[in-house]
Amino acid sequence: METDAFQTVLAAVRTFVRKEVVPAEDVIEQTDEIPEAIRAKAVDMGLFGYALPEEHGGLGFSMSEDVRLAMELGYTAPAFRSMLGTNNGIAGQVLVNFGTDEQKRRYLPDLAAGRTIASFALTEAEAGSDPSGMRTRASRVDGGYRLTGQKRFITNADCADLFMVFARTSAETEGTKSISVFAVPAGAEGLTIGPNDEKMGQRGAHTAEVFLDDVFVPESDLIGGVEGEGFAAAMRSLARGRLHIAAICVGLAQRLVEESVGHAAASRQGGRPIAEFQQVQAMLADSQTETLAGRAMVLEAARAFDDGGDRRMAPSCAKLFCSEMVGRVADHAVQIHGGMGYMRSVPVERFYRDARLFRVYEGTSEVQKVIIAKQLLREASR
Numbered sequence: 582m583e584t585d586a587f588q589t590v591l592a593a594v595r596t597f598v599r600k601e602v603v604p605a606e607d608v609i610e611q612t613d614e615i616p617e618a619i620r621a622k623a624v625d626m627g628l629f630g631y632a633l634p635e636e637h638g639g640l641g642f643s644m645s646e647d648v649r650l651a652m653e654l655g656y657t658a659p660a661f662r663s664m665l666g667t668n669n670g671i672a673g674q675v676l677v678n679f680g681t682d683e684q685k686r687r688y689l690p691d692l693a694a695g696r697t698i699a700s701f702a703l704t705e706a707e708a709g710s711d712p713s714g715m716r717t718r719a720s721r722v723d724g725g726y727r728l729t730g731q732k733r734f735i736t737n738a739d740c741a742d743l744f745m746v747f748a749r750t751s752a753e754t755e756g757t758k759s760i761s762v763f764a765v766p767a768g769a770e771g772l773t774i775g776p777n778d779e780k781m782g783q784r785g786a787h788t789a790e791v792f793l794d795d796v797f798v799p800e801s802d803l804i805g806g807v808e809g810e811g812f813a814a815a816m817r818s819l820a821r822g823r824l825h826i827a828a829i830c831v832g833l834a835q836r837l838v839e840e841s842v843g844h845a846a847a848s849r850q851g852g853r854p855i856a857e858f859q860q861v862q863a864m865l866a867d868s869q870t871e872t873l874a875g876r877a878m879v880l881e882a883a884r885a886f887d888d889g890g891d892r893r894m895a896p897s898c899a900k901l902f903c904s905e906m907v908g909r910v911a912d913h914a915v916q917i918h919g920g921m922g923y924m925r926s927v928p929v930e931r932f933y934r935d936a937r938l939f940r941v942y943e944g945t946s947e948v949q950k951v952i953i954a955k956q957l958l959r960e961a962s963r
Contacts, residue, residue, distance in 0.1 A: 587646050593626060595653045602657045609658050609785040610931055613777075623665055623695070630693025632669035632821075634677060637689035639669075644821065644886040648828035648879050655832020659935050660785030662829055667737055668692045670825055671943075672699035672745045674818040675762060679805040688743065688764065700741035702732040702765075702791050703815055710948040712747065712815060713757050717793065719748035725799040726750070728763065728771075732791040734942075738774050739787050742767050746793065747815060750808040760811035764802040771796040782934030820892050822943050823900035828879045830903035830939050833932060834872040837907070837914040840929050841865060844918050855917070864913040871910060875903040894956040901949035904939035911936040 605616055623629065632647050633639025642650065647669075654662040667673070673692050676685055691697035708714040717730025728748050735744075744765045751759035765772060775790035800806075804814065842865060845856035855861050882895035914929040915922035922929050940946045 587642070590626075590631075590640070591649060591653065594628070594650060597622065597626065598653055598657050598661075602661050606658045606928065606931070609660055613784045613787075615660060615664050615785050619661070620664060620695075623661075627693075629665045629668045629695035630673075630689075633673055633689055633693045634685075637685060638693035639689070643883075644824060645880070645883040647821075647825055648883045651825050651828035652832040652835070652876070652879075655829035656836045658785060658931075659783050659829065659833070659938075663736060663783065663786035665695070666825070667701055668695070668697075668699050671701040671815075671818040671822045672743075674821055675701070675745045675804060675814045676764075678817050679762070679810055679814040681804075681806050683801070684764065684804065692743075697742045698737055698740050700735055700737045700744045700791075701818070702735050702738075702744045702746040704732060704734050705730070706733050710944045712760060712812065713755060715747065715749060715760060717746070717748040719750045719761060719763065719798070721750070722797070725797060725801075726763065726803070728765070728793045728796040728798055730793050732793075734778065734788045735791045736786065736788050738789040738791050739777055744772070744791065745804070746791075746798075747811045748793075757812035758809055760815075761808045762804045762811040762814050763798045764804060765793075765796060765798055769796050769798070781937060782931065783938055784931075817892075819943055820896045821886070823949070824879065824882055824886060824896040826939060826943050827875070827882070827896070827899035827903035830907040830936070831872060831875045831879055833936060834868070834875060834903075834907045834910040837910045837929060837932055838865070838868050838872055840927075840932075841868060841914045841917045844921075844929075848919075848921075861917055864917055868910040868913045871906045875899075875906050878902055894953055897944070897949040897952040897956075900943065901946050901953070905946060907936045907939060 602619060605619060609615060627640050630639035631642050631650060635641040676688055692699055703712060705715055705717065707716065717728065719726040719728050728746060730748060746763045746765045747760055748763065749759045750761040753759040771794040773792045777787045777789050845861050845865065846854055848855050878899050882899040885891040885895050911933040915933050918927060918929055921927055924930060
């Protein structure tokens with residue numbers, strides 16, 4: 582996309598988020614749903630396919646463009662981003678990077694147009710950030726495979742039309758070499774969805790268990806037409822997803838800083854605005870500094886991702902720093918608000934709960950540290 586065209590999209594999204602999504606945050610929190618009018622506007626703006634290829638109906642954003650857009654999406658309730666993030670991110674990128682030409686033609690246009698909602702079914706009870714403990718099996722049968730297993734914490738499970746399901750296609754029960762990925766429609770016989778999880782935060786973004794009971798998948802829906810590619814597909818999608826989440830954290834941190842500054846300027850203690858108190862100023866300064874540091878890290882990591890210089894360590898570094906950073910900024914925001922910061926009537930209370938999940942999904946902070954250290958040691962041994 583041309584720079585001018587991207588700037589036009591970015592400005593439109595910024596206006597949309599601030600004028601239409603932010604005012605709906607209380608409704609999203611209370612109803613646990615994204616208003617249909619907001620969803621329809623996001624479809625019209627092409628946001629369900631901003632990171633998908635232009636030849637398949639998407640906007641074809643680079644990673645550098647993706648993260649700048651994500652900073653705008655992150656300014657509001659995380660559920661808004663979650664609604665369209667899986668199509669563009671971890672599920673859609675499996676098809677972009679590993680799908681056959683026929684699979685791309687079949688699935689990507691509907692994903693980009695928002696006609697199909699995708700879900701990324703990797704996590705299990707014993708296989709979270711490390712998929713090596715995966716138990717879901719795909720047994721070879723005439724014309725395809727039979728999938729049996731159970732997935733956990735699957736985003737958009739209740740509204741998904743298409744699942745990217747990861748399963749073992751050999752007798753191996755440990756490790757990652759035997760993991761494959763399949764496109765499974767929501768209406769497949771034997772596929773059922775559990776009740777939505779009751780989460781700490783991120784209301785409006787639904788997760789649930791997915792049960793696969795001898796679900797038949799034709800051979801044509803083995804992604805890439807090759808067994809054993811699932812782990813590579815997951816890791817490549819997750820690397821991009823981690824950088825995207827880091828940018829979302831930067832956007833949320835900026836919102837938290839603005840909420841904190843506004844409250845500090847308006848709230849008075851002892852006849853003085855609390856913004857005049859040095860300890861409040863210190864928390865504001867720390868929060869702004871960390872937000873800017875996160876922004877710089879994300880933009881540089883995205884540049885390295887686009888030029889192929891680093892698509893593994895830098896995304897993990899950015900995700901680790903920014904997810905931890907936004908938690909600290911949220912904590913400062915609650916502290917600056919004082920007792921009001923603990924009340925459900927103010928945004929920072931909600932964002933404090935919302936932010937906590939970023940340190941867990943798309944690979945926990947602890948897993949990011951393992952990835953970073955292993956990459957450093959691998960480079961040192963060359």
